Amino acid sequence: AQSVAQPEDQVNVAEGNPLTVKCTYSVSGNPYLFWYVQYPNRGLQFLLKYITGDNLVKGSYGFEAEFNKSQTSFHLKKPSALVSDSALYFCAVRDSPHTNAGKSTFGDGTTLTVKP
Amino acid sequence: EAQVTQNPRYLITVTGKKLTVTCSQNMNHEYMSWYRQDPGLGLRQIYYSMNVEVTDKGDVPEGYKVSRKEKRNFPLILESPSPNQTSLYFCASRGGANTEAFFGQGTRLTVV
Numbered sequence: 001a002q003s004v005a006q007p008e009d010q011v012n013v014a015e016g017n018p019l020t021v022k023c024t025y026s027v028s029g030n031p032y033l034f035w036y037v038q039y040p041n042r043g044l045q046f047l048l049k050y051i052t053g054d055n056l057v058k059g060s061y062g063f064e065a066e067f068n069k070s071q072t073s074f075h076l077k078k079p080s081a082l083v084s085d086s087a088l089y090f091c092a093v094r095d096s097p098h099t100n101a102g103k104s105t106f107g108d109g110t111t112l113t114v115k116p
Numbered sequence: 117e118a119q120v121t122q123n124p125r126y127l128i129t130v131t132g133k134k135l136t137v138t139c140s141q142n143m144n145h146e147y148m149s150w151y152r153q154d155p156g157l158g159l160r161q162i163y164y165s166m167n168v169e170v171t172d173k174g175d176v177p178e179g180y181k182v183s184r185k186e187k188r189n190f191p192l193i194l195e196s197p198s199p200n201q202t203s204l205y206f207c208a209s210r211g212g213a214n215t216e217a218f219f220g221q222g223t224r225l226t227v228v
Contacts, residue, residue, distance in 0.1 A: 006158075043120075045219070104161055108157060
């Protein structure tokens with residue numbers, strides 16, 4: 001079975017400060033990890049993914065995430081937050097393709113608020 | 117433009133009245149999924165399909181049906197809707213096992 005945990009319902013940061021949104025996962029094989037963002041009244045948009053290779057992945061809008069296998073984590077980061085980054089962020093995991101390629105598991109979401 | 121299109125965007129219906137939410141993608145993706153989003157529960161996968169005529173249950177399939185007769189379409193069917201199916205529904209598609217998903221704009225369903 002696969003699972004994802006986003007331990008913080010809400011993250012508040014000041015504009016210009018670094019931000020971190022946490023995600024931990026559990027899979028039986030090798031993980032495929034994703035971050036998505038959802039703005040109000042919109043569908044989810046892809047930010048970045050880790051499939052294999054370099055543990056630090058860079059994505060859209062200046063976001064990056066670090067895959068840490070020993071801690072089973074994939075935290076989303078940005079060096080300098082913008083007010084426009086305020087949104088709902090979802091971490092998602094898929095197990096290695098030989099088990100069940102169709103199944104995806106999402107976390108409960110973290111609301112990021114960036115204050116001016 | 118690459119997109120996933122859901123219809124309708126908003127729907128209010130009564131308990132027990134069968135309904136279908138359509139989903140169509142124009143990217144020739146093999147994988148398609150339906151999710152429901154509820155406050156505090158994140159996104160939960162209802163059903164998914166890995167190709168035409170290949171579907172499987174997700175985490176919350178009870179009360180829902182799907183079909184995949186064509187690659188581009190993946191309708192969600194509620195045979196007898198109940199109030200606990202009031203939710204925000206998203207359809208998504210992706211091209212492969214390690215690719216990201218493209219999401220539709222969502223369908224807000226209210227069952228009274």
